[in-house]
Amino acid sequence: MTEFLTTVFNLIQGILGVAPTTLALALPWMDIFWAFVYFVGAVILLIINVIMLIWIERRAAGFFQERVGPNRVGPFGLLQTVNDTIKLLGKEWIMPASADRMVFLIAPLLVVTVAVTMYGLLPYGPGITPVTLNVGILFFLAVSSTNTIAVLMAGWGSNNKYSLLGGMRTVAQIISYEIPMALSIIGIVMLSGSLDLGEIARSQSHVWYVFIQPVAFVIFTISALAELTKSPFDMTEAEQEFVAGYHTEYSGIRFTLFFMGEYANLFSMAALGVVLFFGGASGPWLPPWMWFIGKTYVFILFLLWIRWTFLRIRVDKMMKFNWKFLIPVALANLLVTGVGIKLWQHFVERSI
Amino acid sequence: MISIAFYLLTALLFSAALMVILSKNPMSSVLWMVVAFFAITGHYVLLNAQFLVVVNMVVYAGAIMVLFIYTVMLLNLSKDNDNRASLLVRLAGIVSGGLLLTVLIAALRRSTDAAVGDLAQVGATSLVGLVKPLGLALFRDFLVPFELSSALFLAALVGAVALGKKEASD
Numbered sequence: 001m002t003e004f005l006t007t008v009f010n011l012i013q014g015i016l017g018v019a020p021t022t023l024a025l026a027l028p029w030m031d032i033f034w035a036f037v038y039f040v041g042a043v044i045l046l047i048i049n050v051i052m053l054i055w056i057e058r059r060a061a062g063f064f065q066e067r068v069g070p071n072r073v074g075p076f077g078l079l080q081t082v083n084d085t086i087k088l089l090g091k092e093w094i095m096p097a098s099a100d101r102m103v104f105l106i107a108p109l110l111v112v113t114v115a116v117t118m119y120g121l122l123p124y125g126p127g128i129t130p131v132t133l134n135v136g137i138l139f140f141l142a143v144s145s146t147n148t149i150a151v152l153m154a155g156w157g158s159n160n161k162y163s164l165l166g167g168m169r170t171v172a173q174i175i176s177y178e179i180p181m182a183l184s185i186i187g188i189v190m191l192s193g194s195l196d197l198g199e200i201a202r203s204q205s206h207v208w209y210v211f212i213q214p215v216a217f218v219i220f221t222i223s224a225l226a227e228l229t230k231s232p233f234d235m236t237e238a239e240q241e242f243v244a245g246y247h248t249e250y251s252g253i254r255f256t257l258f259f260m261g262e263y264a265n266l267f268s269m270a271a272l273g274v275v276l277f278f279g280g281a282s283g284p285w286l287p288p289w290m291w292f293i294g295k296t297y298v299f300i301l302f303l304l305w306i307r308w309t310f311l312r313i314r315v316d317k318m319m320k321f322n323w324k325f326l327i328p329v330a331l332a333n334l335l336v337t338g339v340g341i342k343l344w345q346h347f348v349e350r351s352i
Numbered sequence: 353m354i355s356i357a358f359y360l361l362t363a364l365l366f367s368a369a370l371m372v373i374l375s376k377n378p379m380s381s382v383l384w385m386v387v388a389f390f391a392i393t394g395h396y397v398l399l400n401a402q403f404l405v406v407v408n409m410v411v412y413a414g415a416i417m418v419l420f421i422y423t424v425m426l427l428n429l430s431k432d433n434d435n436r437a438s439l440l441v442r443l444a445g446i447v448s449g450g451l452l453l454t455v456l457i458a459a460l461r462r463s464t465d466a467a468v469g470d471l472a473q474v475g476a477t478s479l480v481g482l483v484k485p486l487g488l489a490l491f492r493d494f495l496v497p498f499e500l501s502s503a504l505f506l507a508a509l510v511g512a513v514a515l516g517k518k519e520a521s522d
Contacts, residue, residue: 100380133402134403138403138410139405139409141410142410145414146409146414149421156379156421164425168422168425171418175418
């Protein structure tokens with residue numbers, strides 16, 4: 001498969017390799033073409049992932065709760081999501097008369113844009129990292145924090161009390177849990193000495209960081225669940241409190257976009273976890289990208305296991321847990337990591 | 353190519369900045385400001401200042417704008433309220449804005465069109481904006497100012513917590 005991919009890549013490159021002699025502006029156009037290829041690839045990956053993930057989530061939920069889950073449409077219910085999507089696409093989409101038109105319409109598009117951008121930064125394997133950035137991990141976090149603006153736009157644009165409250169609560173949750181997540185990642189960055197996602201993955205050739213930074217891994221997992229607004233932190237979907245949160249007023253294709261964004265982010269967050277803690281695309285026998293996708297799906301199953309096991313916690317307790325427990329622990333972990341690295345350099349590396 | 357991108361971004365930046373002032377609705381002002389910040393981020397991309405790109409996105413387009421939006425939401429602005437400033441405040445605004453404009457023009461007077469033309473070369477070759485040179489500059493050449501500014505932030509943080517606590521105990 002990898003050979004096939006490289007052949008296709010070389011073929012496209014070969015066809016375009018002729019272009020510089022004929023086109024004056026060849027280089028920038030080629031850049032634009034490659035950006036387009038990566039974009040289309042990211043969108044295809046996103047759609048396949050979302051369809052798979054919704055099915056996996058529903059089947060896994062059934063398994064964890066000792067029921068069956070969707071099993072009627074297609075083998076093992078695989079086509080259930082396809083059916084649901086077609087149903088959603090066919091539905092009428094309604095906009096509240098008093099909604100802020102532009103803000104209401106742009107918000108779901110922004111969610112998907114953010115998700116696609118994050119897919120372009122992940123190192124799927126050697127040679128298939130769409131965008132290699134010097135500051136990859138930081139850019140990843142920056143892009144994911146843009147999601148909050150989309151959530152606020154949706155909540156405010158709907159002109160609905162439940163949407164507004166849901167949106168504000170979600171944003172408060174996301175920006176609060178961004179802090180322990182970033183702090184847990186800084187430890188990894190200190191160990192690997194790079195902000196480039198591919199470089200971080202490669203620096204784990206000897207030992208995965210999950211064994212060196214177990215505390216950071218726990219903090220990362222908890223804050224990833226909160227960032228994804230998954231149970232036990234799914235304040236967004238606390239339907240007893242505010243119907244469906246910021247996307248209460250959305251229907252049809254626009255609701256589908258929010259839903260897609262949610263599951264797309266589940267994949268990219270789990271992929272980030274794999275890059276940071278489980279050595280990225282490394283592994284024996286199988287091609288690297290298979291290892292990457294496989295590890296990511298195992299991590300996703302782990303997240304779903306947590307999600308369907310724990311109950312939703314109260315919103316004030318969630319905030320207290322973050323600010324009074326998670327952040328101090330993350331800071332302490334950072335301090336221990338820094339001192340540990342210095343001691344290691346001083347005693348172990350010098351003596352070798 | 354890069355100069356086309358530069359002019360497009362600048363046009364976007366100016367129109368977004370104008371919309372910030374001209375929109376009637378404070379919420380859409382804030383959202384246009386997000387667009388303006390992203391346009392500035394685009395300019396950093398052209399200069400290959402990768403770290404600044406990310407920091408600008410996280411801090412300005414992310415955190416600060418969210419705070420802005422929260423504040424605007426909590427202000428409870430309704431259309432009935434006449435929330436125009438008094439004459440004195442408006443005059444002060446005109447004077448300070450005019451002074452800022454004078455300073456900016458004075459600073460930009462010497463720069464020429466060549467600077468924009470060179471942007472392509474600068475952007476493609478400059479390595480100053482990458483993390484490593486920036487980190488070395490911050491922690492080696494400018495260590496004391498850097499630490500002082502972080503102490504300033506810490507003081508502000510502690511002050512905010514102290515103020516919040518005092519209010520709660522009353």
